[in-house]
Amino acid sequence: MRIDIITALPQLLESPFADSILQRAIKRNLVTVQLHDLKKYGIGKHQQIDDYQFGGGAGMVMMVEPILNCIQDLKKERTYDEIIYMTPDGELFNQKMANQLSLKKNLIILCGHYKGIDQRLRDHIITKEISIGSYVLSGGELAAAVVSDAIIRLLPGVLNDEASALSDSFQDDLLAPPVYTRPKEINGWKVPEILTTGNFPKIEAWREEQALEITRKRRPDLLDKDFSD
Numbered sequence: 763m764r765i766d767i768i769t770a771l772p773q774l775l776e777s778p779f780a781d782s783i784l785q786r787a788i789k790r791n792l793v794t795v796q797l798h799d800l801k802k803y804g805i806g807k808h809q810q811i812d813d814y815q816f817g818g819g820a821g822m823v824m825m826v827e828p829i830l831n832c833i834q835d836l837k838k839e840r841t842y843d844e845i846i847y848m849t850p851d852g853e854l855f856n857q858k859m860a861n862q863l864s865l866k867k868n869l870i871i872l873c874g875h876y877k878g879i880d881q882r883l884r885d886h887i888i889t890k891e892i893s894i895g896s897y898v899l900s901g902g903e904l905a906a907a908v909v910s911d912a913i914i915r916l917l918p919g920v921l922n923d924e925a926s927a928l929s930d931s932f933q934d935d936l937l938a939p940p941v942y943t944r945p946k947e948i949n950g951w952k953v954p955e956i957l958t959t960g961n962f963p964k965i966e967a968w969r970e971e972q973a974l975e976i977t978r979k980r981r982p983d984l985l986d987k988d989f990s991d
């Protein structure tokens with residue numbers, strides 16, 4: 763898979779891909795992540811990428827030309843499955859969307875800023891609009907990192923334990939059960955007895971029961987949702 767991220771603040775996106783699981787996935791060539799500095803496509807000697815909005819009103823709007831030129835350059839090299847725009851008024855991101863996007867070959871992710879991008883880009887160029895939650899971030903960069911992480915960790919070979927992506931919270935519409943490690947007791951806080959018995963069928967039953975109970979309590983909405991493809 764290849765992900766091209768277009769941003770006016772490429773520095774903001776460097777560290778999420780420079781460590782841990784994402785770094786390893788990139789080093790192993792399981793994914794290519796390329797950051798593109800939108801300012802390089804800016805107009806005039808000031809490399810302008812935004813302008814006042816028609817009709818008046820506070821906030822600058824990201825112009826068509828720099829973004830269009832950047833995307834057209836990328837499209838010359840390969841065909842893209844989706845051109846994603848990160849925006850708080852997009853479709854709410856979830857595990858189902860991550861699963862679907864993880865099956866694609868080439869993605870562009872465009873990070874919005876200011877008042878957002880000129881609507882004509884949304885009408886004619888963007889194929890998918892994603893929000894990561896009901897709150898407003900300063901820009902789309904952190905959201906793009908969130909979406910990229912959720913996608914990349916699903917790619918074959920990225921996680922050491924292949925089973926562990928499948929046992930994630932949300933993958934089976936349930937939150938994860940509690941986990942414990944050594945010591946068996948600290949400060950008088952004990953590990954649930956069942957986990958130390960070695961009775962694996964019973965342990966599995968306990969975990970399922972816990973997952974169900976936690977989901978019922980915290981996220982009852984998940985129990986009647988369909989996250990499958």
Ligand code: 6GU
Binds near residue numbers: 893899902
């Ligand atoms: Cl994708 N962008 C911004 N700026 N804010 C957000 C968001 C995206 N998703 C939730 N809040």
